[in-house]
Amino acid sequence: MANNVNAAQRLDATFAALADPTRRAILARLSLGEASVSELARPFAISQPAISKHLKVLEEAGLISRGREAQKRPCRLVGKPLADISEWLEAYRRHWEGNFQRLDALLDELKAQEPQAGAERPEGGSL
Amino acid sequence: MANNVNAAQRLDATFAALADPTRRAILARLSLGEASVSELARPFAISQPAISKHLKVLEEAGLISRGREAQKRPCRLVGKPLADISEWLEAYRRHWEGNFQRLDALLDELKAQEPQAGAERPEGGSL
DNA sequence: CAGTATAATAACCATATGGTTATATAACCG
DNA sequence: CGGTTATATAACCATATGGTTATTATACTG
Numbered sequence: 001m002a003n004n005v006n007a008a009q010r011l012d013a014t015f016a017a018l019a020d021p022t023r024r025a026i027l028a029r030l031s032l033g034e035a036s037v038s039e040l041a042r043p044f045a046i047s048q049p050a051i052s053k054h055l056k057v058l059e060e061a062g063l064i065s066r067g068r069e070a071q072k073r074p075c076r077l078v079g080k081p082l083a084d085i086s087e088w089l090e091a092y093r094r095h096w097e098g099n100f101q102r103l104d105a106l107l108d109e110l111k112a113q114e115p116q117a118g119a120e121r122p123e124g125g126s127l
Numbered sequence: 128m129a130n131n132v133n134a135a136q137r138l139d140a141t142f143a144a145l146a147d148p149t150r151r152a153i154l155a156r157l158s159l160g161e162a163s164v165s166e167l168a169r170p171f172a173i174s175q176p177a178i179s180k181h182l183k184v185l186e187e188a189g190l191i192s193r194g195r196e197a198q199k200r201p202c203r204l205v206g207k208p209l210a211d212i213s214e215w216l217e218a219y220r221r222h223w224e225g226n227f228q229r230l231d232a233l234l235d236e237l238k239a240q241e242p243q244a245g246a247e248r249p250e251g252g253s254l
Numbered sequence: 255c256a257g258t259a260t261a262a263t264a265a266c267c268a269t270a271t272g273g274t275t276a277t278a279t280a281a282c283c284g
Numbered sequence: 285c286g287g288t289t290a291t292a293t294a295a296c297c298a299t300a301t302g303g304t305t306a307t308t309a310t311a312c313t314g
Contacts, residue, residue, distance in 0.1 A: 008148050015146035020272085021135050031219055037291060050273055052292055057271090071281050071290040079223030082216055086223075089213050092158060096206030096213075147302085164261055177303055179262055184301090198260040198311050 010062070011088060014081040017061035022046070023054050027063065030077040037073055137189070138215060141208040144188035149173070150181050157191065157204040164200055 017023055026040050041051040055075060058064045063082070064075045144150055153167050168178040182202060185191045189208045194201045 008151075011151070012146055012148060015142050016271095019139055019142035019146055021139060022272090024135075024138070027219070031222065038289090046272090047274065048291075049275085049293080053272070056292090068281095071288095073291065077219070077222055079219055082219045083223035086213070086216050086220070089209055089216070092154070092204070092206055092209045093213070095158065095204055096210035143301095149302090165259090173302090174304065175261070176263080176305085180302070183262090198258095200261065 007084075010081065010084065013061040014063065014085055017057050017063055017081075018085075020054070020057075022051075023058055026051075026054060026058065026075075027077060030064065030075060034067075034074045034076040036069075037075065040075060134211075137208065137211065140188040141190065141212055144184050144190055144208075145212075147181070147184075149178075150185055153178075153181060153185065153202075154190065154204060157202060161194075161201045161203040163196075164202065167202060 018027075022044060025043070029035060029040060029043075037051060037055065038048070040055070041048055044051065055064065055066075058075075059066065061081055063078055065078050067074045067076065145154075149171060152170070156162060156167060156170070164178060164182065165175070167182070168175055171178065182191065182193075185202075186193065190205055191202045192205050194203065
């Protein structure tokens with residue numbers, strides 16, 4: 001599996017694409033079904049070329065695909081990169097689900113007690 | 128709930144923070160437990176200030192918190208922003224889980240047949 | 255107090271990003 | 285063919301990003 005490198009680059013592109021509210025809004029719109037560029041542009045106060053650039057970013061991240069229908073170039077959401085992110089997130093789930101943070105702090109505390117019992121604790125005393 | 132705006136900004140910051148492989152590697156390391164800045168820096172071929180910048184980005188996105196222990200400033204993973212992303216992702220789950228994409232394409236096809244049966248189909252013929 | 259270790263900040267640089275306006279393509283319509 | 289609609293590209297601009305080296309701040313240590 002030497003495409004681990006590529007996997008990282010795809011994550012880069014996907015996260016970067018998602019780091020913009022306009023692009024996330026476009027995806028939200030596309031989650032309701034395919035739409036043309038001008039339909040996608042309508043809700044926004046920015047120029048059409050700006051939308052085209054956003055779509056290019058989304059397309060290069062693999063988050064949308066484009067068809068062709070007369071002059072229109074209908075865009076469609078592609079879920080795969082989101083699935084990849086979801087999978088990446090799983091490794092961290094325990095950090096927000098359940099008491100992991102508390103547990104982590106507890107381990108720290110124990111480690112801190114090793115040298116001196118009753119030592120001062122600047123952080124994380126709130127368990 | 129007028130903090131919808133802020134929620135979007137937090138998503139911006141989180142996604143942007145995650146769009147860098149060095150920062151994701153730092154998070155991966157922190158998922159094993161807290162670590163000092165120099166410990167975090169060790170695996171990378173970049174300067175210490177560069178690491179400090181990355182940590183600042185992560186901290187501003189709320190992805191890490193920092194304590195203090197002598198000269199060291201131990202960093203610890205904070206899962207909350209990842210939970211927020213996970214929640215945001217849920218809206219799109221059906222797009223990669225199950226046949227949604229196929230279904231979408233099918234609807235398109237039906238729509239395309241409307242004008243002319245047997246018309247050429249430039250995209251998405253591979254179902 | 256002087257020295258050392260850990261980390262942050264400043265100043266700088268190159269490239270990326272998000273926007274603009276103007277222009278070019280592409281495909282339909284009469 | 286000429287016009288119109290839909291979209292992309294070019295050229296430009298301001299700001300953000302990720303890196304560097306040099307310097308500063310903080311806290312332990314002898």
